[in-house]
Amino acid sequence: MEITVTGANGFLAKNLIYSFVENKNYKINKITRKTPKKRLKQLLERSNFIFHFAGVNRPTKYKTFKKDNVNLTKFICDHLSYKRLKTPIVFSSSTQVNKNNSYGKSKKECEKLLLNLKKKNKNKIFILRLPNIYGKWSKPNFNSVVSTYCYNISRNKPIYISSPKTKIGLLYIDDLILYLKNFLKKKSNIKNIYKPNYTDIVTLKNLSNIIYSFELSRNDKIIPDISTKLNKNLYSTYISYLPKKKITYTLTNKSDSRGSFAEFFRTKKDGQLSFFVAKKGKIRGHHFHHSKVEKFLVVSGSAIFKMFDISNNKKLSFRLSDKKLKVVESIPGYQHYIKNIGNKDLIVLLWCNEIFDVKKPDTFKI
Numbered sequence: 001m002e003i004t005v006t007g008a009n010g011f012l013a014k015n016l017i018y019s020f021v022e023n024k025n026y027k028i029n030k031i032t033r034k035t036p037k038k039r040l041k042q043l044l045e046r047s048n049f050i051f052h053f054a055g056v057n058r059p060t061k062y063k064t065f066k067k068d069n070v071n072l073t074k075f076i077c078d079h080l081s082y083k084r085l086k087t088p089i090v091f092s093s094s095t096q097v098n099k100n101n102s103y104g105k106s107k108k109e110c111e112k113l114l115l116n117l118k119k120k121n122k123n124k125i126f127i128l129r130l131p132n133i134y135g136k137w138s139k140p141n142f143n144s145v146v147s148t149y150c151y152n153i154s155r156n157k158p159i160y161i162s163s164p165k166t167k168i169g170l171l172y173i174d175d176l177i178l179y180l181k182n183f184l185k186k187k188s189n190i191k192n193i194y195k196p197n198y199t200d201i202v203t204l205k206n207l208s209n210i211i212y213s214f215e216l217s218r219n220d221k222i223i224p225d226i227s228t229k230l231n232k233n234l235y236s237t238y239i240s241y242l243p244k245k246k247i248t249y250t251l252t253n254k255s256d257s258r259g260s261f262a263e264f265f266r267t268k269k270d271g272q273l274s275f276f277v278a279k280k281g282k283i284r285g286h287h288f289h290h291s292k293v294e295k296f297l298v299v300s301g302s303a304i305f306k307m308f309d310i311s312n313n314k315k316l317s318f319r320l321s322d323k324k325l326k327v328v329e330s331i332p333g334y335q336h337y338i339k340n341i342g343n344k345d346l347i348v349l350l351w352c353n354e355i356f357d358v359k360k361p362d363t364f365k366i
Contacts, residue, residue: 001184004047006031006072007054011138012092015173016051016180033068037075044079049184050089052076055107069106070113077117088124089114090183095129095195115192124189131198135173135233136240145204146170146234149211150241164205169198172233200230207234214238218249222266222355258282259345263356271353278303278338278346285337292362294330294352296338298322301346307336310366335366 003020007013008030020026029043031054044050055069073091080087091114096104111127118125138144140151145168152159179196202210210224214235217224226232253262259277266272278284278301288310296305302321305328308314318328320338330336340346354362 001025001048002027002029002046003049003051003184004029004031004043005051005053006076007052007092008032010053011135011144012133012173012176013051013053014137015135016053016177019177019181040075041079044076044087045083045085047087050076050087051180052089052091055092055110069103070109073110073113077113080123081117081121084121086121086123088126088183088186088189089117090126090128090180093127093129095131097129118189118192124186125192126183126186126189127193129193129195130176131169131171131196133171133173133176135237138173138237140241146207146211146237147241149208150234150238153208153211153215154238154242154246159208161204161208164203166204167201168204168207170200170202170230171196171198172229174233175199202230210234211238218246220266221251221263222268225268227269258284266355268355271351272355274350274352275299276348276350278340278348280340280343280345282346283337283339284348286335287337287363287365288335289330289332289362289364291332292330292352292354293332294350295327296320296330297325297327297349299325299347299349301340301344302342303338303346303348304341305336305338307331307334309334 003026005013005017005028008017009032013030017028017030020028029047031040031043033054035043052073054072076089079085091110093111094104094107097108097111098104114125114127117123132145134144134146138147140147142148149159151157176196210231211234213224215238224231224235226235251262251264253260255261257279259279259282261276262274264273264275276284298320300322302319302323305318305320307316307330309331310333316334318326320326320328321342338346338348
């Protein structure tokens with residue numbers, strides 16, 4: 001199938017286009033402002049489906065609304081009608097079509113042109129009145145509150161919330177893309193207007209608090225709460241707006257004669273992940289915990305892991321190696337240690353079910 005996408009450099013179009021990257025059943029034609037009219041006509045005539053996303057919503061000159069929104073839509077409709085091509089069209093309209101502003105009026109006029117094409121030429125027309133969409137590639141400080149918050153907060157710039165209790169509906173871009181792809185399979189076109197449902201409703205204050213928590217997490221190394229779909233999607237969006245200098249960050253590496261130790265990340269609910277290096281013949285550990293549980297995974301080298309029950313001296317021993325990846329867990333009340341028995345540095349990945357708190361230690365020796 002050959003698909004033409006207008007507004008190919010825009011937020012919505014780019015996410016749709018690159019969702020087809022691994023699907024060889026589709027050929028995607030990209031239409032931008034620089035595409036010559038002759039080339040546009042050729043692509044329209046070859047297309048099996050059109051996603052019409054081109055348009056502007058905040059031009060510096062009001063006449064640009066008609067030029068970029070209405071005129072292109074009219075050109076597409078006129079050419080399809082002239083060639084009697086019944087190519088289906090999905091059009092990104094707006095919830096502002098019934099408002100008295102230049103943008104809403106231009107989108108309303110586009111809708112009328114498309115519905116007239118449907119009536120006269122029998123094209124399938126799917127008009128989308130979209131809610132607040134967020135995700136990667138959206139333009140910050142433009143038309144997306146989420147991208148604006150992510151961009152500004154990650155750069156320590158202020159954000160302005162005129163009404164913190166105002167609730168907004170949000171739809172994640174990946175969910176919208178799945179919704180859009182369903183139109184490729186639609187055989188009937190009874191209704192004209194489609195309104196994708198919000199996946200989440202959140203106040204502006206709560207939205208800003210979530211994104212601020214992501215920024216703070218980069219300082220305290222505590223992974224933010226991404227247990228909900230909203231938080232997970234917002235975190236992915238936030239990361240996509242990080243300035244270059246924040247893409248990497250340095251860990252604290254504690255070294256001594258035995259080797260080194262570094263915390264990778266902490267979580268508020270699910271413990272922490274660390275790694276350590278033990279030099280040849282060196283031992284790490286020789287302590288026990290009352291409640292804390294740890295998982296050890298040797299990713300380089302070989303080791304012996306030993307532990308004994310401090311109440312009855314019952315002993316356990318395990319050999320660990322990068323040749324056969326095996327996880328061993330420490331048992332509360334068992335003193336344990338790990339020794340490098342190989343000829344190279346031992347590197348171990350370590351997870352524990354609670355973060356280290358110097359004020360509430362749970363590590364003891366006997």
